[in-house]
Every structure is written in C-alpha cells, then in structure tokens.
Amino acid sequence: MTETPPEGGGKVENPRQGGDYAPSVAARVAVWHKAGGIAVPLLTTILAFFIGGLVVLATTGKNPLTTYKAIFEGSGLNWFLEVGSYEIGIPWTESRVWFPWDTSFNSFAALNLQQTLIVYVSLVLTGLAVAFAFRCGMFNIGGQGQYLAGAIMAVWIGSELPGLPGFLHILVAIVAGALSGAIFAGIAGFLKATVGAHEVISTIMLNYVALWVGVFLFGLGGPLQNDNEGGESVPVSNDVLEESKLNVFWGDPLLQGLHVGFFVALAALVVYWITLNRTTLGYEVRAVGFNPEAARYGGISVARNYVLAMAISGTFAGLAGTLDILGWQFRLNTNDIFINSIGFVGIAVALLGRNTAIGVALSALLFAALLVGTSTRNLDPEIFRPELASNLTTLIQGLVVLFVGADVLILYLFGIRRRARQRQARTQA
Amino acid sequence: MDEPPVLELRGITKRFPGIVANDGVSFDLRPGEVHALLGENGAGKSTLMNVLYGLYTPEEGEIRIKGTPTRMSSPRDAIDAGIGMVHQHFMLIPVMTVAENIVLANEPTRERVLLDYDAAAQRVRDLSDAFKFRIDPNARVEDITVGQQQRVEILKALYRNADILILDEPTAVLTPQEAQELFEILGTLTREGMSIIFISHKLNEVTEIADRITVLRRGKKIETLPAAGATEESLARLMVGREVLLRVEKGASTPTEPLLQIQDLHVTDDRGIEKVRGLSLDVRGGEIVGIAGVDGNGQTELIDAIAGLMGSDSGRVLVAGEDVTNESAKDCLDTGLGHIPEDRQRRGLVLDFSLAENLALHDYDSQPASRLGWLFPKRLVARAQGLLEQFDVRGGGPQTHAGGLSGGNQQKVVLAREIDRNPKVLIAAQPTRGLDVGAIEFVHRRLVEERDEGRAILLVSLELDEILSLSDRILVIYEGQIVGEFAPGVSEEELGVAMTGGGRKEAA
Numbered sequence: 055m056t057e058t059p060p061e062g063g064g065k066v067e068n069p070r071q072g073g074d075y076a077p078s079v080a081a082r083v084a085v086w087h088k089a090g091g092i093a094v095p096l097l098t099t100i101l102a103f104f105i106g107g108l109v110v111l112a113t114t115g116k117n118p119l120t121t122y123k124a125i126f127e128g129s130g131l132n133w134f135l136e137v138g139s140y141e142i143g144i145p146w147t148e149s150r151v152w153f154p155w156d157t158s159f160n161s162f163a164a165l166n167l168q169q170t171l172i173v174y175v176s177l178v179l180t181g182l183a184v185a186f187a188f189r190c191g192m193f194n195i196g197g198q199g200q201y202l203a204g205a206i207m208a209v210w211i212g213s214e215l216p217g218l219p220g221f222l223h224i225l226v227a228i229v230a231g232a233l234s235g236a237i238f239a240g241i242a243g244f245l246k247a248t249v250g251a252h253e254v255i256s257t258i259m260l261n262y263v264a265l266w267v268g269v270f271l272f273g274l275g276g277p278l279q280n281d282n283e284g285g286e287s288v289p290v291s292n293d294v295l296e297e298s299k300l301n302v303f304w305g306d307p308l309l310q311g312l313h314v315g316f317f318v319a320l321a322a323l324v325v326y327w328i329t330l331n332r333t334t335l336g337y338e339v340r341a342v343g344f345n346p347e348a349a350r351y352g353g354i355s356v357a358r359n360y361v362l363a364m365a366i367s368g369t370f371a372g373l374a375g376t377l378d379i380l381g382w383q384f385r386l387n388t389n390d391i392f393i394n395s396i397g398f399v400g401i402a403v404a405l406l407g408r409n410t411a412i413g414v415a416l417s418a419l420l421f422a423a424l425l426v427g428t429s430t431r432n433l434d435p436e437i438f439r440p441e442l443a444s445n446l447t448t449l450i451q452g453l454v455v456l457f458v459g460a461d462v463l464i465l466y467l468f469g470i471r472r473r474a475r476q477r478q479a480r481t482q483a
Numbered sequence: 484m485d486e487p488p489v490l491e492l493r494g495i496t497k498r499f500p501g502i503v504a505n506d507g508v509s510f511d512l513r514p515g516e517v518h519a520l521l522g523e524n525g526a527g528k529s530t531l532m533n534v535l536y537g538l539y540t541p542e543e544g545e546i547r548i549k550g551t552p553t554r555m556s557s558p559r560d561a562i563d564a565g566i567g568m569v570h571q572h573f574m575l576i577p578v579m580t581v582a583e584n585i586v587l588a589n590e591p592t593r594e595r596v597l598l599d600y601d602a603a604a605q606r607v608r609d610l611s612d613a614f615k616f617r618i619d620p621n622a623r624v625e626d627i628t629v630g631q632q633q634r635v636e637i638l639k640a641l642y643r644n645a646d647i648l649i650l651d652e653p654t655a656v657l658t659p660q661e662a663q664e665l666f667e668i669l670g671t672l673t674r675e676g677m678s679i680i681f682i683s684h685k686l687n688e689v690t691e692i693a694d695r696i697t698v699l700r701r702g703k704k705i706e707t708l709p710a711a712g713a714t715e716e717s718l719a720r721l722m723v724g725r726e727v728l729l730r731v732e733k734g735a736s737t738p739t740e741p742l743l744q745i746q747d748l749h750v751t752d753d754r755g756i757e758k759v760r761g762l763s764l765d766v767r768g769g770e771i772v773g774i775a776g777v778d779g780n781g782q783t784e785l786i787d788a789i790a791g792l793m794g795s796d797s798g799r800v801l802v803a804g805e806d807v808t809n810e811s812a813k814d815c816l817d818t819g820l821g822h823i824p825e826d827r828q829r830r831g832l833v834l835d836f837s838l839a840e841n842l843a844l845h846d847y848d849s850q851p852a853s854r855l856g857w858l859f860p861k862r863l864v865a866r867a868q869g870l871l872e873q874f875d876v877r878g879g880g881p882q883t884h885a886g887g888l889s890g891g892n893q894q895k896v897v898l899a900r901e902i903d904r905n906p907k908v909l910i911a912a913q914p915t916r917g918l919d920v921g922a923i924e925f926v927h928r929r930l931v932e933e934r935d936e937g938r939a940i941l942l943v944s945l946e947l948d949e950i951l952s953l954s955d956r957i958l959v960i961y962e963g964q965i966v967g968e969f970a971p972g973v974s975e976e977e978l979g980v981a982m983t984g985g986g987r988k989e990a991a
Contacts, residue, residue, distance in 0.1 A: 334848045334856050337840070344835040351792060351822070351830045352844035353813035 095406050095413065095458070099420065102453035106446055113442060121446075129423035130166025168305045168312040170419075170426040172382055173396075176201075177418035178319040179374035180400025182326050183239075183367045185409040187253070189330060190363035191343035196242060196257025197371045198397025199264035203238040204231035204372030206268050208379040209386045210278060212294035220297035227298055228318075228376050235372015236365040238264065243364025247357035253364070261397075268391040280385075290387035300381045315377035322370060327411035329366070339363050371397060399425070402451050405458040424450060487550060489514050489678050490535075490566075490647055495544035497530055504530040505541065506702040512647065517669060517679045519693035519710070521686075523722055523919030524890060526699040528682050532649050536568050537561045567640020568649040571656070573632050577625035582607045584624055585639045610641055614671050630661035634668065648672065649680045654688055658777050659947060659979040666692050684722075684919065686715040687948075698722055723920050733931040736955040738767035742819075742939035743789070743908040748798030750784040750963075758784040760963035761798070766908065766939040771930065773954030774943045777982050781963035782943050783825065786912050789941075790822045791815035803907045816845050821906030821938075823897055825913045827890075831897040834886035838876070839867035841885050842900045874899040875925070891922025898929060908939045915949060927953060947975050 107118030126132060180197045187194035194200075208231035215223060242260060245251035271278040273289045280292045305311025330336035341349040342359045350356050374396065379386065399421055406420070407413030428447045488511040497505040505527045512518050522528045533539045535546060537555035546553050548564045555561050561568070575584050582604040591602040607620040616634045624632060633653060640648055650669075654662040669679055669692060683689050689696055693710040698721040705721050719727040743766040750759035758781040766772045776782055787793035789800050791812040800808045802818045816822075824830040832841050843852050843863050851862050867881035874895045878888045885893060894914065901909065911930060915923040930953060934940050944950050950957055957969040959981040967981040 331860070332858050334853045334858050337843075337847050337853075337858055341833050341836065341840075341844070345829070345833045347830050348833045348844070350812060351790070351824055353811070353816050355811075 095408060095417070098406065098454060098457040101457055102450050105453055106450045109449060110442070110446065125424065125427035125446075127163070127427070128166060128429070129170045129427035130163045130168070131170070131423055133161065133163035133167045164305065165309060166426065169310065169429075170422045171312050171316055172310070173425050174418055174422040175313075175315050175319040175381070176374040176378050176396045177399060177403050177422050178414060179322055179370045179377070180397045181403030181407060181414040181418050182322055182400075182411075183235075183369075183371035183374070183397075184400050184404035185407065185414055186326065186330075186339075186370065187239075187363055187367040188404060188409045189343045190339045190359060191346065192243075192246070192253045192360065192363065194239065194242070194257055194364065194367050195254055195401065196239060196260050196368075196397075197400040198395065199257065199261035200235040200239045200368040200371035201375040201397040201400075202261075202264040202268055202391060202394075203368075204235040204375030205379050205383075205386055206264070206271065206375075207231045207234040207372070208376035209291045209294060212298040212380055212384075213292035216295060218297075223295070223298040224300065224380060227380060228373070231376025231379075232369045232372045235368040235370070235375065237368070239368025239371065240361055240365040243361040246364075247360040253360075265391055268386065269388045272386055272391075273388050288387070289389075291385050294380060294384045298380060299384065300377070310382050313377070313381035315381045318373065318377060322373065323411045323415050326370075326414075330411075335362070371400070374400075399451065402455050406454050421451065486514050488512055488547075489549055491545075491547040491550075492531070492535065493545045493547065495531060495534055495541045495546075497527075497534055497539055497541045503702050505534065505544075507543070508699065508702070508704045510697055510704070510707075512678045512680060513695075514678055515673050515676055516694040517673060517681050517692055519681045519683060519689040519696045520699065521683060521689050521696055521718060521722060522699035523684060523921075524917060525701075525919070526722075527702040528699055529651065530702075531699070532568070532651060532680065532682060535561065536566060536649065562643055562645070564647075565645050566647045566649065567637075567643060567645030569633065569636040569640065569651065569653060571652045573636055575624045575632060575635060577623070579624060580604075580620065581618055581622050581624060581627070581635050581638075582620035584635060585620075585642050587639075589643060606642065607638065610638055614641070614668065614675070616668065628661070629656050630658070630664065633657070633665065637668070637672075646676065647678050647680070649682070651682045652684070653681070654683070654685065656778070658982060659975050660983065662688065686718050686722075689718065690715060700724055719920055727920050728924055731927045731931060731952045733953075734935070736770045736934065738770040738955070739937060740767060741765040742768045742803050743941060744799075744801040745785075745789070746799045746801075748785070748788060748800065749796040750781070750788045750793060751796055752784055752793075757796075758963050759788065759795070762960070762964055763798075764958055764965055766941050768907070768937045768939050769934060770955040771934050771940040771942055771953050773950035773957045774941065774960050775947060775950045775957055775978050775982060776945075776960035778945055780960050780982075782912070782960060784963075785960070786822070786825070786910055786943060789815070789910060790820060816904070819907035821901035821904055821909040823894075823901055823909070823911045823914050825916070825943075827893050827897050832885045832893055834884065836885060837867075837882050838871065838879060838885055838888075838896055839863040839881035841896055842867045842870055842903075844900060845904060870899040870903055871896075874929075891918050891925070894918060894922060894926060898926065902929070902933060906938065908941070909933060910941045910943070912943045913945065914942070915944075915946070923949075947978060950978075951975070 103122070107122070110116060110118040110121050180201055183197045183200060184194050208227050211227040211230050212223070215226070218226065238260060239257070242253045242256040245256050246253050270276050272291045273279065274287070276289070278291055279285070280288065280290050282288075282292070300313040300315050302311035302313050303316075330340060338349065338354045338359050339362070341352065341354055342356050342363075346356045349359075378396075383390070403414055403417045403421055406417040407415070424447045428444055490512040492508065492510040494507045494509055495505050496503065496507050508527065508531055510520070510531065520528050520531070530539065534541045535555065537557045537560050540556065546555055553560070553564055555564070558568075576587070582600065585607050586603040591599045591606070593599045604620040607618070610616075611618045611620070616638060618631060618634055618638065624635065627635075633656070637648065653665060657665060669681075673679060681689070681693060690710055690713055695707060696710050696713060696718065697707040698705040698718065700722060745762060745764050748759050748762045749757060752758045760781070762781070762785060764772070774782060774785075784793060788795045791807065791810050791814060794809050798808070799806060802815065802820050805818050807815045807818050807820075810818075828834060833844070839860070840847075840863060843866075846852055847858065847863075851859070852866075853859060864881040871881065876888070876892050876895045876899065878892050885896060888896070898914075914926050914930065918926065927949075930940060930942070934955075942950065942953055951971060951973075954971050957971060957973060957978065958965045959967040959969070959978060961982060961984050966984065969978065969981075
C-alpha cells in the first residue's frame with residue numbers, strides 16, 4: 055500500500071490535489087489545537103495582559119505589575135495564599151493549627167473571593183450557553199437576552215406565589231427561569247431550522263426583545279412594577295420573597311455571601327461534558343457542528359439538533375439569570391437591565407475556553423476575577439485611577455477575544471520563529 | 484531528439500511541515516514533446532508543477548528555461564518565461580465571454596483605458612482558427628461545455644505567448660469523446676512547436692498521448708522512460724512500487740430477485756430544475772449495475788432520492804420490496820440501504836470525529852453503541868478496532884481523527900461502515916474518486932466480494948473504465964433518464980455516444 059508517511063497527522067488529504075497539497079492554515083491550526091491544547095489560550099491571555107499593562111503604563115505611568123497585583127487582591131484570589139495557623143473549628147478544641155487558607159469567614163480576602171465566585175456562577179453558565187451552541191456549529195450571541203429572560207421569570211415567580219413552601223418555590227422558580235431561557239433561545243434555533251434565518255442576527259434581535267420587555271414590565275407603570283409604598287416612581291420589580299432566596303453557604307448573607315447556586319454552576323460544567331461526550335444527543339450535536347452534511351447523510355436530523363442545541367444553550371443562560379436573582383440580586387430594576395452585560399462576557403469565556411468544560415471553568419474564573427478585582431469598591435487610587443479600572447477589564451476582555459480570533463496570527467508568528475531556527479540549523483550544518 | 488531541453492528542473496526539493504513533497508526531483512522537457520508526469524495522489528506531481536509555476540518556492544534546486552537559470556517567484560514570472568498552466572479546476576469567470584476571459588489582464592485597449600473588445604475577439608478568433616479550436620469568442624463561458632472551457636484555458640495560455648503548456652489532470656472532467664478531441668488538439672500544438680507537460684494518474688491515456696513519461700513516487704523521481712514500449716502494467720508497478728492487478732478479477736454473477744427497484748422517479752433539485760425525469764431501473768441481488776453518464780445528468784439527484792436525502796416529486800423507490808419513497812435518510816438506512824457517498828470528505832465522514840465515532844455514524848443510537856441515549860465510547864472503540872483491521876485501514880487507530888488519514892484510507896473507513904451494516908442494497912457513488920491505484924484495487928475487489936455475498940450494488944461513476952470493469956449490466960443516464968442498457972463487453976465509444984444522447988432511439 056502507498057500510504058503517506060505517519061508524520062503526526064499534519065497532512066489532510068484534499069481530493070483535488072491529493073497529498074501534493076500543502077496543509078492549509080486552518081488544517082494546521084486544527085492540529086495545533088489538538089497538540090497545543092492549553093498553550094494557545096494561555097499565550098493569548100498572557101499577550102492580552104501584556105498589552106493591557108502597556109496601556110496602564112502609558113496612561114497612568116504606574117507600574118503595571120502593581121496594578122495587576124491590586125486586581126489580584128481585589129478578586130480575593132490571594133485568599134488561597136494566606137497560609138498560616140488558623141482555628142479550624144475542630145470540635146472541643148480551640149487550638150490553632152497550620153492550614154493552607156484563612157478559615158475565618160470574614161477576612162477581607164474571603165469577602166472578595168465570595169464576590170468573585172458569585173460572578174463566576176453567572177459566567178460559567180453564560181459561557182456554557184455560548185459554548186454549547188458553538189459545538190453545534192452556531193454562534194449564540196443571545197446569551198444576554200436568554201439571561202434576562204431567565205432573570206425576569208425568576209423575579210416574577212420568586213416574588214409571587216407566597217403560599218408555596220421554600221424548597222418548592224425555589225425549584226419552581228429555577229425550572230421556570232431555565233425554561234424561559236430555553237424557549238427564548240429555541241426561537242432562534244427554530245428560525246434557523248425552518249427558514250434558515252442566521253442565528254447571529256436573530257439572537258442579537260432577541261436580545262433587544264428581552265431588554266425592552268424587561269423595561270416595559272418593571273418600568274414606570276409597567277405590569278410588574280413593584281407595589282411597595284411610594285414605589286410608583288421607582289422602576290424596579292418586587293423583591294423576591296424570603297423563602298425563595300438561595301441559601302448562603304459561605305460568608306454572611308447580609309454581606310452578599312456565596313449562595314448555593316455555585317454548586318449548580320459546577321454541576322452544569324459536569325452536565326455539559328457528559329451531555330457532549332457520553333450521550334447520543336451530544337454525538338448528534340457534535341456531528342452537526344462539525345459537518346451538517348455528513349450528519350444528515352448519517353441519518354441525523356440537522357433541524358432538530360439546531361433547535362435542541364439552542365434550547366440547551368438558552369437553558370444555561372436562563373439558569374444564570376435565575377441564580378443571580380435568587381442568589382444575590384433579589385430584584386430587577388430597569389437600569390440593571392440596561393447596563394448588565396454578563397451574557398456578552400460569556401462569549402469571551404467560551405472563546406477563551408475553547409468550548410470545553412474545563413476551559414470554560416478556567417476562563418470564567420479569569421474573567422470573574424478581572425470583573426471583581428477592578429470593580430471600584432476595591433480600588434486604591436494610589437495604584438491606578440478608578441476611571442481606568444473597569445475599562446481595563448473591558449480592554450483585556452476585548453484583547454482576549456481579538457486574539458482568540460487571531461490565534462492564527464499567533465501561530466503564524468510561532469511558525470516564523472520555528473522556520474528561522476530551522477534555517478539557522480541548516481546554514482550551520 | 485538531441486535538441487537542448489526548453490525546460491529543465493534540477494534537484495528540486497520542496498518540504499512542507501512533516502512531509503517532503505519533492506525530494507531532489509529532476510525533470511526536463513524537450514521542444515515539441517508531450518512529457519507525461521505520472522504518479523499517484525500525493526506523489527508530488529502538483530507540487531512540482533506549482534514550483535515551476537512560481538506558486539511555491541523550493542528549498543533546493545534550480546529551474547532553467549532554455550538553458551538560463553530562472554527564478555520563479557510568482558506566476559507572473561512563469562508567464563513571462565512562456566509557461567502556461569491549465570488547472571484541473573478552470574480559472575474562468577463564468578459570466579464573461581470567451582474573448583473577455585482570454586484577454587483578461589492583457590487587454591487590448593483604445594486610448595489606453597477602454598477595452599477594445601472587437602480587437603480582442605478578432606485575436607481570439609485568429610488563434611482559435613489557427614489551432615482548429617472551434618470556439619466562438621463571443622459565447623459566454625457559462626454557456627459552453629466543459630471541454631470547450633478547457634480549450635478556452637489553453638487559448639488563454641497561447642494568447643500570452645506560452646510555448647510550454649502544463650495540463651493538470653486534463654481529462655478528469657471530460658467525456659471519452661472530448662478527451663479524444665483534446666488529444667488531437669495537443670497533437671496540433673506539438674506540431675507547431677509547443678512543449679507540453681501532461682499530469683495524470685491514468686495509465687492508458689499516458690501511454691497513448693505522451694512521448695516520454697516520468698514517474699514520481701512519494702516525492703521522488705523513480706524513472707523517466709520513453710512511452711514507446713511502456714506497458715500499463717510496467718507503469719503501474721513503477722507508480723505503486725509493487726505488482727498491481729489492473730483488471731478486476733470476478734466470476735460470473737448469479738443474480739437473484741430485485742432488491743432495489745425504482746419506478747418512474749421524478750426529482751427536482753433546489754433550483755427548481757427537474758434533474759431526474761421518469762427514471763426506472765432494477766438492481767437484483769448478486770449483481771453490480773453500473774450507471775454511466777456525463778456529470779450533471781441527474782446521477783447525484785438519483786442517489787440522493789434513493790438515500791432519502793432529497794425528496795422526489797413522483798415515482799417509487801423500493802428497497803428489498805419495501806417502499807421507502809420520500810422516507811427519511813434514517814428509515815432508508817434501516818430498511819437495508821448502504822450508501823458510499825460521492826464526496827467522502829464533505830458527506831461521508833466527519834473529518835473532526837475520530838474513526839471510532841465515524842464508524843458509528845449510522846448506528847450510534849442503537850445497541851450496542853448506546854442505550855437509552857447513553858453513549859458507550861469504549862464500545863465504539865472496540866468495534867472500530869476490529870473493523871479497521873478487517874478493512875486494512877492504515878495511518879491511524881480508532882482515536883485518530885478521520886481528517887488525518889489519506890484519501891484511500893478514508894474511503895476504506897466509509898466502506899467498512901457501510902458494509903458492516905450488512906445492507907441488502909449498496910449504492911457506490913464514485914467509490915474510487917481521487918484514490919490511487921492500490922486503493923482502487925482494494926475498493927474494487929471489495930465491491931465484487933459484496934456482490935458475491937448477494938447484495939445488490941448500484942455503481943455510479945464518471946470513470947468509464949470503472950463502469951466497464953466492474954458492472955454486470957451497464958445503464959446509461961442522460962438528462963435524467965436511462966437511455967440504454969449494455970452488456971459489460973460494450974466499447975467505450977458506443978457508451979460515449981449514448982452518454983451524449985446519441986443512442987436514444989435504441990433505448991431499452
């Protein structure tokens with residue numbers, strides 16, 4: 055047999071030119087993705103931080119490393135570094151023993167970390183929302199709208215139905231919130247499956263639908279505006295009832311501690327991985343994502359998978375909105391609806407995480423830390439200017455997305471170095 | 484033949500990451516000869532020609548045009564040096580006329596800015612007449628046949644004063660008649676002093692047209708030999724590096740009852756054109772029925788309608804007696820249909836899936852691959868292990884991505900999947916397209932074995948050789964209808980006439 059030499063799969067056969075064809079950039083990138091794995095996203099992040107640092111240096115003249123250290127501490131991740139001796143609450147003792155982190159529930163780092171993890175919950179879920187659709191070959195830009203759909207439903211259910219027992223109330227609110235996200239995204243999937251409307255366009259449009267529906271519902275004179283005394287002039291919903299609030303398992307509920315939705319987010323990561331890799335549904339979704347024509351030939355209904363994948367995407371995003379409402383926001387006002395962009399950050403999370411469960415888990419942590427670490431609350435004007443703070447987050451976010459899109463460029467730069475080395479080796483030889 | 488060569492390539496080496504596409508290849512072209520470049524897919528033919536045409540820069544080696552070393556850094560340099568290239572896929576603009584296409588980038592102008600169309604048309608007509616091309620300069624490219632389009636490409640090279648012509652697999656898109664016409668044109672051109680490099684992997688046409696033959700194998704030049712005296716067998720051995728069976732060995736067929744029946748089928752494509760127009764045929768168990776035809780006469784639509792990938796307007800399709808007309812692809816497959824699709828990369832395989840996943844493409848949702856929606860990847864791998872061994876798939880294991888395999892091995896994976904499902908009817912659409920001699924041998928042998936197992940095999944191919952050597956009965960499709968039935972002993976000429984609608988009256 056005349057087989058191509060086993061050179062590591064760098065060569066993709068092209069029917070037109072046979073093996074004479076040089077691997078295309080895309081083919082090489084695919085190989086890199088498989089071989090490099092975490093290398094490229096890591097490089098992307100480092101590069102984004104480097105450029106962000108240059109901006110800090112140029113605009114404020116401050117040392118970027120100090121700035122990044124401040125962000126790190128603002129995110130509470132330094133909590134893990136506070137190795138020392140602490141009271142760990144072993145029954146019947148009050149002696150202090152060595153322990154890798156500060157166990158007192160109200161250390162400053164712990165408070166910050168709780169905030170980071172609260173944001174982490176929504177970013178994991180909105181990231182998964184984008185990632186799942188990606189795996190089916192669709193770009194879901196509607197995470198924001200689906201998030202709002204979930205939030206609106208959750209605040210409504212959560213503030214109504216007073217007779218329901220707490221656990222049931224929470225369950226109903228979560229299911230309803232997730233379901234409204236699913237239906238909202240399902241619309242885009244349905245339009246793609248039936249009339250071929252591109253999901254990018256329809257999800258963007260649906261974002262506005264969710265936004266304005268929310269503004270209408272909770273705005274002045276809206277049907278779901280609060281019925282608090284003197285609340286007619288405040289465009290905000292009713293508060294979620296006490297019994298439908300999620301339990302706080304770490305920190306003080308009054309200081310916005312970490313709610314149990316955290317475990318829902320972790321479970322969602324597992325569910326995501328299992329669905330894609332261990333179910334026939336995931337097989338179909340991936341087949342359609344990689345090659346719809348081959349999937350159709352194999353007997354898979356492409357249309358059905360478009361609708362399903364979008365609905366599952368929307369479930370994740372809707373869940374994010376629901377958990378935010380039941381976990382720490384408890385109400386929705388029109389201003390929040392306008393300025394919230396957590397669904398869009400989900401796009402960056404998915405892109406940097408390469409649409410894998412572990413990738414989303416890691417990149418969501420990065421973005422959550424950035425968002426919390428630069429929030430004005432934690433700023434020391436000595437280190438960098440407050441007005442730069444949140445912009446720096448956006449800047450780094452933007453750079454990451456840009457570089458993820460441009461990692462072909464990064465690989466190309468790699469390639470140049472490699473070729474230069476080869477040339478050098480040859481001339482020496 | 485003692486004249487100095489018009490073109491010389493010396494020691495060309497071109498590497499791609501992980502592959503040496505050309506390894507010190509030397510090649511020369513004498514004035515007025517047709518020099519064939521023969522080799523399997525991946526042997527390095529196209530790379531060598533792309534180096535010559537300035538599309539690739541070689542790491543080592545030298546190009547000499549009429550004795551002077553020349554650097555080719557872009558196609559412009561090659562054109563200036565008198566080299567014209569006709570790609571396998573034409574580089575023509577369909578909505579423009581022949582003349583416009585030919586003068587493109589070298590337009591005759593009036594007052595330096597306006598295109599002098601009449602002058603362009605006149606020059607094209609002169610050239611066309613001089614070489615007996617019979618091309619109307621004012622016809623639009625989209626309205627002329629593929630064979631004529633190819634001549635337009637050749638004219639384009641002549642218009643640019645090329646005296647060296649590179650033809651990349653020129654007959655791949657032509658009917659036998661058109662190929663004969665092309666060979667006559669090449670004869671005229673060489674008599675006028677043109678030198679031609681003819682790239683091919685078809686042995687019969689190389690021995691027919693070439694003066695000398697250079698064989699490449701795995702990037703290396705194996706031998707340059709005169710065409711006179713070369714046999715197809717000896718060339719195949721040089722190409723593949725071992726003895727190859729060119730003829731399919733098969734016994735007489737023992738047909739049983741009809742397993743695939745198509746009755747008065749009508750199919751309309753996406754653009755609303757009726758591509759299958761009242762087609763009927765039967766394929767019995769234990770026979771291979773070949774469908775011969777020029778591309779675009781409804782073959783694709785016929786296959787898609789049988790396989791449930793395209794709806795039909797009227798008519799019936801029966802697989803093993805069961806009516807599957809307009810059923811879903813899944814139902815057709817479950818009724819006992821196997822389908823080796825025309826395009827294994829676009830349709831037959833998910834290139835980013837592992838081989839194990841690809842092999843499960845039809846039955847991932849039934850036991851043992853899965854149960855109640857739960858997938859068992861280990862079982863997929865275990866099954867793949869056996870199949871890959873059984874079908875001699877090389878270059879990767881169950882976890883290898885399909886995109887990393889060579890074309891021949893990819894096709895074996897498709898074959899393994901379709902045959903392992905034990906189908907009653909097997910549709911083989913272009914089963915050897917783009918494959919090299921060794922892989923073709925394997926696919927053909929396997930198809931005959933499946934026939935002997937009692938399956939009904941419908942073979943649709945544009946390669947007449949393949950139809951002739953495999954089929955027990957040959958049907959000719961023309962404009963969506965079967966216009967003739969022939970026994971396997973029929974001549975290519977007779978088939979060719981029927982394929983272009985000539986044999987309509989005798990239609991069976």
